[in-house]
Amino acid sequence: MLDSIIKFSIKNKLVIGIMTLLLILWGSWSATKLPIDAVPDITNNQVQIITLCPTLAGQEVEQLVTFPIEQSIANLPDLEETRSISRFGLSVITVVFDDDVDIYFARQLVNEKLKEAEEKIPKGIGTPELAPVSTGLGEVYQYIIHP
Secondary structure, eight states: OHHHHHHHHHHOHHHHHHHHHHHHHHHHHHHHTOOOOSSOOOOOEEEEEEEEOTTOOHHHHIIIIIHHHHHHHTTOTTEEEEEEEEETTEEEEEEEEOTTSOHHHHHHHHHHHHHHHHHHSOTTSOOOEEOOOOOGGGTGGGOOOOO
């Protein structure tokens, strides 16, 4: 079988050349139509809430800032998980939504719940704010390699 393919290729060089050229053209056209980025974004939909409260220790930040915010956003629709970090003077809460939720809709939901949470946080401690819209790939694009 392989011998017959080789003999056909040798006898019909023009046909094989045209077929090869068509295959190259089809492959080039297909490559331009691929809906894939060089570095696809695999980050989930997440909204971060950052609260600066420079006079509080980590445990106080957890009790007075982080916990009330987590309680307010606990019943959001399409919520996958909530992660938080409470450090000296800083509370960072990451709210993760399902992949099919629009990021701006998720931010709107969280922003509405933040208004409720601000009432539970004592005055003068800190105001929770939404972090800018970003993905995990933001860190990848931050570095440049020079040869």
